[in-house]
Amino acid sequence: MSESGVDRKALWVVRELGLPAIVKPCVSCRSTRHRPTDKFRVNASGKLLDVWMLISCEGCGRTSKIPIHERIHVQALAHERLLMFERNDPAMVRRLLVEEPFAFRLDWSGTWVLETDMPFYQFDGDAVPLEVLVRFELPVPVRVERLVMAGFGLSRAVVRGMVADGRVRLPVAVDAKVHEDFGFFVG
Template sequence: MSSHPHIALPWAVRRTRLPLLALRCVACPCGHATTGNGRFRVNANGKLLDVWLLVNCVSCDRTSKLTVHDRVPVHTLPADLLAGYTANSPTLVAETLLDPLTARRNRFALAWDGCWELHAPPVPEDPWPLKITVTFDDPVPVRPERLIAHGLGISRTEIARRVKIDIPLNRRTKLDFSFVLVWSLQ
């Protein structure tokens, strides 16, 4: 990026609430669901266990089940995990919802619009260049161009001139990255 000395600033992308699920409702034309209060349903059949995460349609409030575990032997689940399912642990609800294997198995995507915010300290006027490191607390897919424009309050044209970055600006990422902001040469 740059061999000149620079100031490093940390930025963090943090979740403000759980995202909606892009999941088609069977009862209405709505395409989004929410975890609501975050409840699990645990059902034992002999020595086998089923665990589902209950979600509600945002339009008609119909409850649907997302499979978390299907016919697993009870002794294979750790006791604290089973206790978290039966107690409807909010942390476990978030972990389950953000798990890509659960999303793939149940064929849903996460709708992150309005569910995250950028925590960024103010940008000092001098000296240049300025290195900014962006970290993600949760896998929020964001275009670096949009994030940088929001954090710095500059236009896309200005980003193209002043930002040196190793990843594409217009492709969504969930991974930590850094960029260097240089003084504009006009």
């Protein structure tokens, strides 16, 4: 027996397909989705710095800029961080979009896919207890019921019924959003 007392374990992985889009209306077309260009612009005025991220409209390609730091004192910005902006480091783009609080709304559609290491699992009433570990490659906010539906190939109604009668035990409410690793039990 394992520590949790459940012999069967499955690992599901929220695989990253790409970074989220930045939601901002384009001034040239009707698109609201923008992509990072992996470029920054740093402007110094005395001891104050402005840092922008350059983004590109998905519809027409028009480039615009969004503020990352405005009128920040040069000593308030870590040197390593400033260098990353000046070098247009893609790691900084990723950090800004998915690791730090971001001032613009993000569109996560198309950024992930759920991979399971097991085929469709039949719920026949006497199923062996199962522990599912869900690991996130990308901190995409997703409703936990959507993961369970995708992982088992079940409808929302069936998943909610299984949570209601205790066959699926989740660490959070069935309609809550998760964005980091968690586990749940079936059986």
